[in-house]
Amino acid sequence: MRLTIGEVAARLGVAVRTVRFWTDAGLVDPPARSAGGYRLYDPAAVARLDLVRTLRELGLGLPAVRELLAARRTVADVAAEHLRAIDAEIRLLRLRRTLLQAVYRAGTTPEEMSIVTDLAALSALSARERQQIVDGFVDRAFAGLPADAPGAGLAAPMRALPAELPDDPSAEQVAAWLELARLVADDGFAARVREMALAGAGATPEDPDPGVDAGRMQTLGRGALAGGVTPGSAAAEALVAELLDDGRPTSPGRRAALADRLATFTDARVERYWQLLGVLNGWAPFEPSVPAVEWWIAALRARD
Structure with a gap:
């Protein structure tokens, strides 16, 4: 039993122009024609068009549908791609x-x-x-x-x-x-x-001075910030003396050199860069070190 293009469209639930487009695109063999020139589709063509409709509803483009119908790709290949x-x-x-x-x-x-x-x-x-x-x-x-x-x-x-x-x-x-x-x-x-990067080795506040314990510097600096200690105050000078108490003279030149080195390798934006990478990569968060270092820079320069 052969069906007209309108009957095929009604059976598939699509527009007549869609069936005509699929036919003209070569997705089915050219149908027979009635005496009046109307297209007549046999059961095999209707089944093939029904498969085309299903594949299109799954989101396949016409090239993929054509390759699948030509057996150049398996259903599993197409499914994996989609x-x-x-x-x-x-x-x-x-x-x-x-x-x-x-x-x-x-x-x-x-x-x-x-x-x-x-x-x-x-x-x-x-x-x-x-x-x-x-x-x-x-x-x-x-x-x-x-x-x-x-x-x-x-x-x-x-x-x-x-x-x-x-x-x-x-x-x-x-x-x-x-x-x-x-x-x-x-x-x-x-x-x-x-x-x-060009300034030299130890391009972070973690190694500011061979004679300074970076961890101790952070601890003292964070404590000073928490306690509201003002750079240049007597309390701040006591902390400077404590930090630099390594047997070497605490000269103005040494204070200035340490402050300059800290300033060279300290930038809140650089630290923020690492924090942002940490958020994106799921790294464990770390406590910012820059605020404490900036306090030390100010404290070391307060008596210049």
Whole structure:
């Protein structure tokens, strides 16, 4: 029994023009024609068109449908490909949901509209594009720096981004992506990182002076901040004397040299960079060291 194109369309639940398009696209053999020139489809053609409808409803494009019908690909191959596509779409939808939540919280004032713009741009970036943004920053900061130069080892860790945002990123992670993108776009920040990398070994406050215990310096500095000790006060000078009590003279020159070294290797933005990488990579958070070091810089320079 042969069916007209209208009968086929009614049976499949699609428009007549859809059946005509699939036929003209070669997804079924050319149907027979009635005496009046109307298309007539046999049961095999109807079954094949029914399969085409099912595959299209699953989201397959016409090239994939054609390859499947020609037996150049198995159903399992097509299913695996579309599972990957669906998983990617789900991840994107979850990310956009989190972004929309951030937009909702951001409001719509002129100052906050820049946040909305950044969120929209972020949702369109792939993991590779996000990595390229950070890689570009690292390349600018370390361009021409010999591999064995002091501080060159910072380059690889500063590229350490996760391959993807989590399936359901937290608001903190989304905010971290945005802040990191803004930070690495700042040429001044790249220049500061380069300055630290070129300055010499020990390019962090962790090794400020051969005669100073960095851990003790942090403990004393944090205590001074918590206690509201003002640089230059008698209490601050007592802490300076305690820190530098290693048998060497506490001369103004030594104080100034230590303060300058600390200032060279201390930048709140650099520390923030590592904090943001930690949020994105799921690293354990660490207590900021910069505030205590900045207190010491001020305390050491207070008597200049």
